[in-house]
Amino acid sequence: MIEQIAFYSLAAVTLVAALLVVTLRNVLHSALSLGLCLFGVAGIFATLGADFVAASQVLVYVGGIALLVLFVVLLAARHSELVLRQTNQQWAAGLFIAGATLWGMSRYIAAYRGLSATTEAHPTTRDIAQLLLKDLAVPFELISLVLLVALAGAILYSHQGKEEGPADAPPPAGNPDPGPGDPAEEAP
Amino acid sequence: MTLAPYLFLSACLFVIGLFGALTRRNVIGILMSVELMFNGANINLVAFNRFLHPQSTLGQAVTVFTITVAAAEIVVGLALVLAIYREVSTVYAEDFNLLRG
Incomplete structure (x- = not known):
């Protein structure tokens, strides 16, 4: 019973956060919802008894990838994007493709209905x-x-590219001030 | 707990990611949607491992590989997005129409 409650609450959090990721207009809010969604997936792994995968999900995805996406959003976002439309004109076709894919997958999932675990989960x-x-x-x-x-x-x-970096500058001729007693310079 | 709810959750996550990857205009949004699809596939791997082959952990090991590949993909993708943004000052996919800026 407690397993069902854990699974369905985590699944609800994950799916709602995933829907927010693809529908929100503000990309910053999308990135934050992505973090929440990945955390929910880590909880799903924990209910499946996959402790190591859940830990690496939290470490790599929530701690690394979501944070990296957040940084890039902050670096490459503009104020005008908050009022622009974030989906293209093909959203109806995309919705149709997504619905057809979900329908086809649920046909296959129906073959596994009623299959329950036979053993206890172990570390x-x-x-x-x-x-x-x-x-x-x-x-x-x-x-x-x-x-x-x-x-x-x-x-x-x-x-950063080479227009303002010192990469274009010619290398200094020789070593201007070799350190006294540098054995690497005098070695044959 | 049975297998079917896990599979349905992973299918929903995959389909939401597919919809986002097809319809988002922002390239960062497309990358986030691809991450959602990765996560749907990962739930599928771990769930099949738990319910069909509980004596093995091969599915979980493959999931660790998948997480690694996803991390590599997002790192290179975001670096490319930053490089393109520096050239054309936009993150919208329909404006990326030059192979050589």
């Missing part, structure tokens, strides 16, 4: 760690490479 952090370091070791290393490349790409694209 899974140790199992996930063993999976990540044994069976999924190669994808684990690859995903760290993906993160590194994403970091480099973000730095590359958000770099």
Whole structure:
């Protein structure tokens, strides 16, 4: 009984926050609702017994991604946007596509009606760690490479450009004042 | 608790994100909608793991990978949005009509 109450209240919070994300006119309010929605999804993970995933959801999504979106909204927003329309002219077609997708998905969901869990939920952090370091070791290393490349790409694209930076300036000829006794300069 | 409400919640979240990605004018709004779609897929993975294969945790491990990829995607996307905003001073998708500013 308490499980049903937890699930349905969290689901209501998540869905209402998600609807606010896509319908609000002020992008700043949308970003704040996104944080609330991601927090609700973390609670849903907790009701499913996925403790590690819930913790990483809070750490990565709520603490990282929602905050990053908030920063970019503050950097790239203007006052006039508060009165502009935020949806394009194709909202009716979008609503139709979304409704058709939901209808098709609910056809498949109906096949799983009445399926309940057979075992109790147990802590899974140790199992996930063993999976990540044994069976999924190669994808684990690859995903760290993906993160590194994403970091480099973000730095590359958000770099200020070279018109006002000192990147265009020619490098100083030689080292003007080498430190006394710098062994790297004198090494053969 | 049965599996179907979880699946329906994740389908609703995915569809809301799809609607937002199709109709928002603001690029930051589109990126936020894509995050909603990621979250719908993550709920699906964890719910199937819990109800159909409770002795394994492979679905949760894949969810950790998905969260990582989503973080990488949003970081690069927001950096691109900032770079484009610096060039054309707008964040609306219909004004992004130049490949080379």
